[in-house]
Amino acid sequence: MATKTKKQAFDWQLAPAPESKDHFTLKSEYDLFIGGKWVKPKSGKYFDTINPANEQKIARIAEANQADVDAAVKAARKAYDNVWSKMPAAERAKYIYRIARLLQEKARQFAVVESMDGGKAIRESRDVDVPLAAAHFFYYAGWADKLGYAFPGKTPSALGVAGQIIPWNFPLLMAAWKIAPALACGNTVVLKPAETTPLTSLLLAELIQEAELPDGVVNIITGAGATGAALVNHPGIDKIAFTGSTGVGKLIQKSIAGTGKKATLELGGKAANIIFADATIDQAVEGIINGIYFNQGHVCCAGSRLFVEEGVHDEVIRKLKHRMRSLVVGDPLDKNTDIGAINSKEQLGTINKYLKVGVADGAEMYQPACELPSKGFWCRPTLFLNVAQSARIAQEEIFGPVLAVQTFRTVDEVIQKANNTLYGLSAGVWTDKGSKIFNLTSKLRAGVIWANTYNKFDPTSPFGGYKESGYGREGGLHGLSAYLNLS
Numbered sequence: 001m002a003t004k005t006k007k008q009a010f011d012w013q014l015a016p017a018p019e020s021k022d023h024f025t026l027k028s029e030y031d032l033f034i035g036g037k038w039v040k041p042k043s044g045k046y047f048d049t050i051n052p053a054n055e056q057k058i059a060r061i062a063e064a065n066q067a068d069v070d071a072a073v074k075a076a077r078k079a080y081d082n083v084w085s086k087m088p089a090a091e092r093a094k095y096i097y098r099i100a101r102l103l104q105e106k107a108r109q110f111a112v113v114e115s116m117d118g119g120k121a122i123r124e125s126r127d128v129d130v131p132l133a134a135a136h137f138f139y140y141a142g143w144a145d146k147l148g149y150a151f152p153g154k155t156p157s158a159l160g161v162a163g164q165i166i167p168w169n170f171p172l173l174m175a176a177w178k179i180a181p182a183l184a185c186g187n188t189v190v191l192k193p194a195e196t197t198p199l200t201s202l203l204l205a206e207l208i209q210e211a212e213l214p215d216g217v218v219n220i221i222t223g224a225g226a227t228g229a230a231l232v233n234h235p236g237i238d239k240i241a242f243t244g245s246t247g248v249g250k251l252i253q254k255s256i257a258g259t260g261k262k263a264t265l266e267l268g269g270k271a272a273n274i275i276f277a278d279a280t281i282d283q284a285v286e287g288i289i290n291g292i293y294f295n296q297g298h299v300c301c302a303g304s305r306l307f308v309e310e311g312v313h314d315e316v317i318r319k320l321k322h323r324m325r326s327l328v329v330g331d332p333l334d335k336n337t338d339i340g341a342i343n344s345k346e347q348l349g350t351i352n353k354y355l356k357v358g359v360a361d362g363a364e365m366y367q368p369a370c371e372l373p374s375k376g377f378w379c380r381p382t383l384f385l386n387v388a389q390s391a392r393i394a395q396e397e398i399f400g401p402v403l404a405v406q407t408f409r410t411v412d413e414v415i416q417k418a419n420n421t422l423y424g425l426s427a428g429v430w431t432d433k434g435s436k437i438f439n440l441t442s443k444l445r446a447g448v449i450w451a452n453t454y455n456k457f458d459p460t461s462p463f464g465g466y467k468e469s470g471y472g473r474e475g476g477l478h479g480l481s482a483y484l485n486l487s
């Protein structure tokens with residue numbers, strides 16, 4: 001793939017610009033990271049993690065069962081009781097800073113492995129995922145010895161052991177979002193990455209060893225849903241932090257009901273990206289592209305519903321299609337790639353099902369005619385026009401590079417349409433008028449609203465949803481409070 005010159009839907013061609021993989025070696029088999037040591041899974045079972053861009057196996061990954069989960073939770077409890085909760089906060093901070101610095105040192109390796117294991121374009125993992133992950137560790141390291149100032153008049157204390165379950169769309173970044181605030185607040189953790197993208201969490205475990213964190217403060221166990229469920233149901237867990245599908249989020253909520261376990265749930269989304277006629281259209285078109293197509297639409301806050309004010313509909317769609325034709329779909333390790341591989345065969349099946357549903361529901365589908373690699377899991381950037389408000393592609397989360405377009409005439413109409421969803425994670429507003437932005441931000445039921453930009457993240461800014469998008473916030477002071485008792 002990397003050796004072939006790319007032919008895009010545009011006339012010009014791009015020479016291959018692959019990121020090198022020769023500056024690190026991966027192990028062929030990864031065990032569980034429990035109590036500061038690499039231990040074999042008690043069942044002896046392993047599963048493969050593959051590269052979704054070429055379907056080749058990268059490594060064998062241990063499958064943790066209930067007994068392994070129990071060992072990990074016990075290791076975390078022991079580390080909490082004996083070491084981490086007793087350590088002066090300024091000392092805890094030093095370890096977290098060390099993780100942040102080591103992550104920066106190894107940034108290239110983490111970016112390449114993230115793209116190999118998950119399929120995302122190297123430009124994203126290099127410029128977004130890895131730097132933001134390091135920034136989260138830096139940010140929360142700074143808070144570790146200042147918790148009293150963060151919540152004046154309160155006495156913050158750690159919760160204990162946190163069980164953390166993360167998805168496959170931002171594997172390293174989600175691990176950082178979960179681990180950094182938990183450690184800063186004095187908790188110890190057991191983290192389970194998604195089964196299709198375990199590698200950067202396992203590299204993070206190696207990095208944590210190198211940072212000489214006390215044994216058991218961070219435990220990383222691998223496996224699929226059953227491993228996650230065992231973690232959620234373990235009686236030794238004080239808090240569950242979960243990012244993933246709304247379906248699993250509901251299951252988790254049910255299973256922890258009445259247990260006293262705290263939870264933060266960051267679930268699905270169906271964000272409205274709203275373009276007013278007075279917006280800078282070229283900038284808005286770039287924001288639409290960034291909002292839904294980059295990272296293959298594997299983003300819970302993806303701007304998957306586009307609302308265009310009627311008067312500029314034709315112009316927006318013409319410019320959008322033109323820009324879509326220039327998007328490079330292909331080798332995730334190529335620095336020119338805009339849209340990498342779909343994370344798994346299963347997810348590609350889900351996206352393809354929705355493409356059929358969209359057409360069957362009467363929407364008009366547009367895809368640029370870009371070539372796709374012969375192996376691996378791929379989806380062209382897709383636009384659906386004339387989408388009914390009730391259409392499934394306008395209501396359900398697809399988690400792929402698929403945009404459903406609707407129009408509006410008035411502010412009230414677009415607010416009503418944008419809010420007419422089970423989700424409430426994020427939204428985008430594009431307009432020249434500050435007053436319109438303030439009007440909409442107060443009326444849209446979404447946890448995060450971007451104005452004249454999209455998909456921008458910062459560790460200081462809280463992130464989380466309303467309605468079926470979950471509850472609790474990650475990032476900023478809100479993200480700290482999620483890991484503290486505040487009396």
Ligand code: ADP
Pocket residue numbers: 165166167168192193194195223224225226227228229230232243244245246248249251252
């Ligand atoms: P997605 O649809 O994005 O794959 P999931 O919610 O299925 O999202 O997966 C997110 C994370 O939750 C993964 O780490 C997965 O292994 C885990 N998981 C799946 N099922 C369960 C479950 N029943 N209990 C706990 N964790 C689960």
